[in-house]
Amino acid sequence: MAEETEKGSSLATDQRRGFLTKALAVACGGLATFPPLAAALWAVLDPLRRTAGAGNFVPVADLNNVPADGLPRQFPVIADRVDAWTGFAAEPIGAVYLKRDKGSETVEVLSATCPHAGCFVEMDRESKCFRCPCHNSAFTLDGGIVAPSPSPRPMDSLECKVDKGGGVLVKWQNFYTGIEEKVARP
Amino acid sequence: MSATSSSSSESQQRAGMLAQLADWFDDRTGYRAFVHEALYERVPGGARWRYVWGSTLVFAFMTQVITGLVLWASYSASAQTAWESVFYIQYEMTGGWLLRGIHHVMAQAMVVLLALHLMQVVIDGAYRAPREVNFWLGLILMMLVLGMALTGYLLPWDQKGYWATRVATNLAGLVPLVGPSLQQLVVGGPDYGHHTLTRFFALHAGFLPATLVLFLVLHLTLFRKHGLHAKQPVTKPDGLFWPDQVLKDAVAMLAVMAVVLGVILLPALRAMLAGEPLVTGHFGAELGAPADPSQPYAAARPEWYFLFLFQFLKVFEGWGATGEFLGAIIVPGLTLGVMFLMPILGRWSLGHRFNVVFTLAVLCGAGLLTAMALHEDYYALWADRSAYADVEQLLNETGGDPQKLAMALGNDASKQAVFEKRRHEYEAIRKSEAFLVAVKQAKADAERAIELAGRPEKIPPTGALALIRQDPLSQGPRLFAQHCASCHAHVDPAAAEAEAVLAKSSAANLFEFGGLSWARGLLDPAQVAGPAYFGNTAHKDGDMVSFVTDDLSDTETWKPAEVKAVIVALAAEAGLPTGGAAAGQVKKGRELMADTDRCGSCHAYGDNETELGYAPDLNGWGSREWLVGIITDPTHQRFYPDTNDRMPSFGVGRDGGTPTLSAAEIGLLADWLRGSWYRPAASVHETAGVNQ
Numbered sequence: 001m002a003e004e005t006e007k008g009s010s011l012a013t014d015q016r017r018g019f020l021t022k023a024l025a026v027a028c029g030g031l032a033t034f035p036p037l038a039a040a041l042w043a044v045l046d047p048l049r050r051t052a053g054a055g056n057f058v059p060v061a062d063l064n065n066v067p068a069d070g071l072p073r074q075f076p077v078i079a080d081r082v083d084a085w086t087g088f089a090a091e092p093i094g095a096v097y098l099k100r101d102k103g104s105e106t107v108e109v110l111s112a113t114c115p116h117a118g119c120f121v122e123m124d125r126e127s128k129c130f131r132c133p134c135h136n137s138a139f140t141l142d143g144g145i146v147a148p149s150p151s152p153r154p155m156d157s158l159e160c161k162v163d164k165g166g167g168v169l170v171k172w173q174n175f176y177t178g179i180e181e182k183v184a185r186p
Numbered sequence: 187m188s189a190t191s192s193s194s195s196e197s198q199q200r201a202g203m204l205a206q207l208a209d210w211f212d213d214r215t216g217y218r219a220f221v222h223e224a225l226y227e228r229v230p231g232g233a234r235w236r237y238v239w240g241s242t243l244v245f246a247f248m249t250q251v252i253t254g255l256v257l258w259a260s261y262s263a264s265a266q267t268a269w270e271s272v273f274y275i276q277y278e279m280t281g282g283w284l285l286r287g288i289h290h291v292m293a294q295a296m297v298v299l300l301a302l303h304l305m306q307v308v309i310d311g312a313y314r315a316p317r318e319v320n321f322w323l324g325l326i327l328m329m330l331v332l333g334m335a336l337t338g339y340l341l342p343w344d345q346k347g348y349w350a351t352r353v354a355t356n357l358a359g360l361v362p363l364v365g366p367s368l369q370q371l372v373v374g375g376p377d378y379g380h381h382t383l384t385r386f387f388a389l390h391a392g393f394l395p396a397t398l399v400l401f402l403v404l405h406l407t408l409f410r411k412h413g414l415h416a417k418q419p420v421t422k423p424d425g426l427f428w429p430d431q432v433l434k435d436a437v438a439m440l441a442v443m444a445v446v447l448g449v450i451l452l453p454a455l456r457a458m459l460a461g462e463p464l465v466t467g468h469f470g471a472e473l474g475a476p477a478d479p480s481q482p483y484a485a486a487r488p489e490w491y492f493l494f495l496f497q498f499l500k501v502f503e504g505w506g507a508t509g510e511f512l513g514a515i516i517v518p519g520l521t522l523g524v525m526f527l528m529p530i531l532g533r534w535s536l537g538h539r540f541n542v543v544f545t546l547a548v549l550c551g552a553g554l555l556t557a558m559a560l561h562e563d564y565y566a567l568w569a570d571r572s573a574y575a576d577v578e579q580l581l582n583e584t585g586g587d588p589q590k591l592a593m594a595l596g597n598d599a600s601k602q603a604v605f606e607k608r609r610h611e612y613e614a615i616r617k618s619e620a621f622l623v624a625v626k627q628a629k630a631d632a633e634r635a636i637e638l639a640g641r642p643e644k645i646p647p648t649g650a651l652a653l654i655r656q657d658p659l660s661q662g663p664r665l666f667a668q669h670c671a672s673c674h675a676h677v678d679p680a681a682a683e684a685e686a687v688l689a690k691s692s693a694a695n696l697f698e699f700g701g702l703s704w705a706r707g708l709l710d711p712a713q714v715a716g717p718a719y720f721g722n723t724a725h726k727d728g729d730m731v732s733f734v735t736d737d738l739s740d741t742e743t744w745k746p747a748e749v750k751a752v753i754v755a756l757a758a759e760a761g762l763p764t765g766g767a768a769a770g771q772v773k774k775g776r777e778l779m780a781d782t783d784r785c786g787s788c789h790a791y792g793d794n795e796t797e798l799g800y801a802p803d804l805n806g807w808g809s810r811e812w813l814v815g816i817i818t819d820p821t822h823q824r825f826y827p828d829t830n831d832r833m834p835s836f837g838v839g840r841d842g843g844t845p846t847l848s849a850a851e852i853g854l855l856a857d858w859l860r861g862s863w864y865r866p867a868a869s870v871h872e873t874a875g876v877n878q
């Protein structure tokens with residue numbers, strides 16, 4: 001009988017000591033696994049810090065080469081590009097459509113990236129409109145939506161200026177796709 | 187003792203030793219009980235074919251692990267090496283095409299097997315208590331497999347994988363709140379590149395399969411714990427897993443493998459029967475042209491099993507951003523949500539019926555959407571465009587202007603409605619035609635990329651894309667279409683469409699410019715004023731035309747042999763093949779060109795001292811250097827300083843600005859026009875070689 005009580009009380013103290021042991025075990029184990037997990041998470045989130053850099057003005061063409069006939073022409077955007085560890089000098093990084101109306105000195109610029117989900121919008125010369133080959137979005141030559149369209153917004157226009165020498169400079173930017181507002185990616 | 191009995195006792199002895207060893211091993215590991223448990227599982231109602239789907243899926247996954255690991259051993263994930271290493275696997279490595287083919291086709295088989303397995307489980311009600319958790323594990327496994335399919339599609343870094351991934355990751359950006367960050371995390375930065383590949387590869391070959399194995403172990407453990415869910419009612423006596431069900435499973439696996447191999451090898455067999463040369467690299471899995479963000483890719487489509495999701499986005503036409511959000515996130519999310527609820531719904535018999543109908547509806551819906559997508563894309567193959575000639579004509583006449591259209595249709599509402607409907611159909615045909623053209627172009631681009639990568643010089647460290655960007659055959663037609671084709675034609679005069687193309691052009695046909703037949707046409711009185719030469723230009727009434735029509739046609743002053751000699755000499759000047767002309771003939775032609783009573787009266791050539799400016803320089807006429815010169819600046823003294831007819835100076839920027847074409851681009855155009863590009867050794871004698 002006495003033996004049993006003794007046993008019981010020792011078990012009780014065991015249990016009390018047990019709690020401390022458990023807490024310590026969990027704490028030590030957690031502490032040991034925290035650094036690799038934290039380091040992994042930290043590094044995995046690295047892309048969030050990366051930005052494409054504020055849109056720079058990139059020369060894409062000469063005003064002469066944009067016929068003033070109201071028909072958009074496709075031009076490659078050529079600029080230096082960094083891809084993680086590789087630096088590319090003067091690489092085609094995307095494409096734009098330049099349009100100049102009759103007798104106009106100003107150029108309208110549309111990004112060739114579809115605002116629906118990012119495919120490459122092409123010009124349909126025959127029907128005088130833009131068409132996206134992916135989900136049938138169509139746009140007018142000004143980039144406006146041709147309804148009904150899966151695209152939530154017109155084609156993205158880009159800022160543009162013509163310098164003294166007649167060079168057409170375009171502010172190259174990417175925008176979030178699939179939303180109504182035109183929001184530039186950082 | 188006879189010899190036989192001695193040997194039998196020996197074998198007894200050996201068997202005894204083996205048994206001892208097995209005992210020893212069992213004692214340490216308990217493997218017998220384990221094997222027994224694994225193999226002698228009771229199959230209520232006996233083995234059945236309908237139970238094989240799970241096993242075939244495990245088999246398919248094992249196939250992917252085996253082939254995937256070896257592919258991994260040869261794959262290099264970076265923007266300059268991914269395509270290149272896959273090219274190497276596909277075209278250079280022994281058996282690489284088969285390895286990649288099995289991996290590629292089995293991935294598709296896995297998606298089909300998943301659908302079958304899911305259908306069987308739902309129809310049999312195998313998700314009911316106590317198997318709910320196992321059903322959920324199965325759904326998670328399904329998502330992991332689809333995730334691996336999605337990430338694997340990008341790894342070859344070819345055009346189709348690249349553009350499909352762009353769309354998929356952009357859609358991921360639509361997830362509320364975390365979307366944009368999520369997208370940036372998978373893409374590995376603001377733009378697609380090295381880190382998109384390294385991340386997708388880590389997901390595809392590391393994170394996803396490791397998670398999959400974990401869930402598969404849980405799935406199988408629970409499966410064993412609850413036992414097989416027998417098809418009710420059980421009428422036949424129970425069977426055993428080994429060997430009854432295993433045999434059926436193995437036969438099913440064999441069938442799956444046979445189908446996979448069939449898909450890979452049948453095209454090879456067909457090529458063999460057709461007597462085509464067998465290039466093993468062409469079989470198994472396709473490899474498109476290297477990814478190029480600056481090059482439109484109108485053939486962009488996801489892999490066929492995601493085609494229904496792709497098509498689903500089109501359903502929400504006109505819904506704006508809500509539609510895209512619904513199509514890409516909400517509906518697929520809700521569908522998955524309902525599937526997760528199935529075990530709970532299935533407690534009621536009505537709920538079970540709902541589950542069955544829902545699953546079938548989803549699968550049928552997916553099937554229907556896939557069919558719609560294919561129908562839209564390939565519509566032009568069976569549609570009759572000529573039946574819409576009137577629509578086309580009316581659209582051309584009115585320029586598509588709604589008011590003019592209404593007028594043309596007599597402001598008749600019913601006529602207009604009919605017209606609108608037919609216009610819609612007509613546009614569907616045109617869209618499909620454009621897609622088919624894009625597919626053909628993509629195929630040609632891929633073939634060329636592979637041809638270039640297979641050069642003896644191999645791929646430069648800058649990657650295959652750099653190779654393509656410097657290739658006249660790849661870039662020439664694009665540059666020509668963009669900068670030259672609005673005036674110049676480039677069409678084989680013998681082609682069926684030549685007449686129509688030439689009628690539309692306003693400058694010379696540059697097909698095989700500088701070559702023998704081009705020069706022959708130029709000096710042909712019947713052709714020189716035609717649309718292929720000066721007919722549609724300001725030079726139509728110029729001195730060259732009258733010289734050819736008047737002087738050259740006079741066989742007294744110009745003997746046919748002399749004209750022939752000049753033709754040959756011109757081709758020689760261009761450095762193009764002269765059709766094996768004798769050196770004497772070329773020399774004769776050159777003398778005539780220099781002669782100030784002949785060509786030399788207008789053209790400068792050799793030492794004839796005729797001044798430049800009146801007619802184009804014949805020194806090096808048609809050569810690369812000459813072509814580069816005239817494209818750069820046709821108003822240069824050597825060409826048409828005073829009589830240039832509308833041709834822009836492509837290589838000269840206004841007031842020192844950027845020229846339209848860079849020197850490299852002009853070089854590419856010149857090389858392409860002269861037919862000077864890399865040809866693989868086998869076809870050198872088939873195509874005209876270039877001397878210079």
Ligand code: FES
Nearest residue numbers: 114116117132135
């Ligand atoms: S990406 Fe252009 S319509 Fe979808």
